[in-house]
Amino acid sequence: MSIVSETLNSANAAATSSDRIVIDGLDHRFGESVHAASNVSLTFAPGEFVSIVGPSGCGKTTVLNLLAGLIKVQTGTLSIFGKPPKAGRHDVAYMLARDCLFPWLTAERNAEFGAEIRGMDRAKRKSRARELLEAVGLKGFEESYPKALSHGMRQRVALARTFCLESPLLLMDEPFGALDAQTKLQLEEVLLSLWMKERRNVVFITHDLAEAITLSDRVIVMSSRPGRVIADIPIDLPRPRSVSALQKDPAYHRLYAQVWEQLEMGLKS
Structure with missing residues (x-):
């Protein structure tokens, strides 16, 4: 074994x-x-x-x-x-096949959105979102909007958003x-x-x-x-x-x- x-x-x-x-x-x-x-x-x-x-x-x-x-x-x-x-x-957090990002929010704001809805402290969720965006390889793209990101990059944001929920x-x-x-x-x-x-x-x-x-x-x-x-x-x-x-x-x-x-x-x- x-x-x-x-x-x-x-x-x-x-x-x-x-x-x-x-x-x-x-x-x-x-x-x-x-x-x-x-x-x-x-x-x-x-x-x-x-x-x-x-x-x-x-x-x-x-x-x-x-x-x-x-x-x-x-x-x-x-x-x-x-x-x-x-x-x-x-x-419980749920991640789908489609990224479902809000086009009017930056990568960072999308990554922290779920945590915001759940009432996480603003400073904590912003810090966590930036940490996760770096972890998924998007350091430097925090202020980018979804239209400027490739499909794979948007799914990286979605992955960061899922982990940011801390479920x-x-x-x-x-x-x-x-x-x-x-x-x-x-x-x-x-x-x-x-x-x-x-x-x-x-x-x-x-x-x-x-x-x-x-x-x-x-x-x-x-x-x-x-x-x-x-x-x-x-x-x-x-x-x-x-x-x-x-x-x-x-x-x-x-x-x-x-x-x-x-x-x-x-x-x-």
Whole structure:
């Protein structure tokens, strides 16, 4: 067993309901015709980075929206740090595939906007926003407006905004899915660096198996609709990780093959 597995197992054993995220027997339908998720049960230990992969329409984003409290639980239970999900709670942050920046605000003002809405002290949020913009590689662009930034740069601002919220749970729905391959790899490195410093819980949705393996402690594989959990694969790769170095690691390629095999099974089920 690797150090990563031992650490995660210890964290799971020591964690209580007040510091875990628990999904138990989740079942969700949209109307009469769409059965989105079926009997989904998952537990996330404190500080885990977990990716969910599966075919389009398998309920990945539905699970995320339920955790965010954007849609109501129909069957089963969800608990986030001992409390049921609720829209607008301050311990959850949600990052989407689109940056959703306000065009009339600078990069710095966009990065601090969510923290401002949540009532963070002005001096603290400005300092934190500048610190995060530097961390994501945008030092010198604090006063730039979105129209002057590339797509990748805008998504860097969105990443800074998400971390500026200081929420212990980050929900990320394909945040790098629309980026070119090189920019995506760069932002994966940035996300890993930020996460390693703060070790927040992350639930990350992606169609990119390489991305899921590179970033995660565990990869959850879901079947075709109605989405069921068909595999929960620990990623026993040592941290800190280098996105580029992993491409030469045989262990990485074995894990990729394992996840791909499970995904193929899910497509047939």
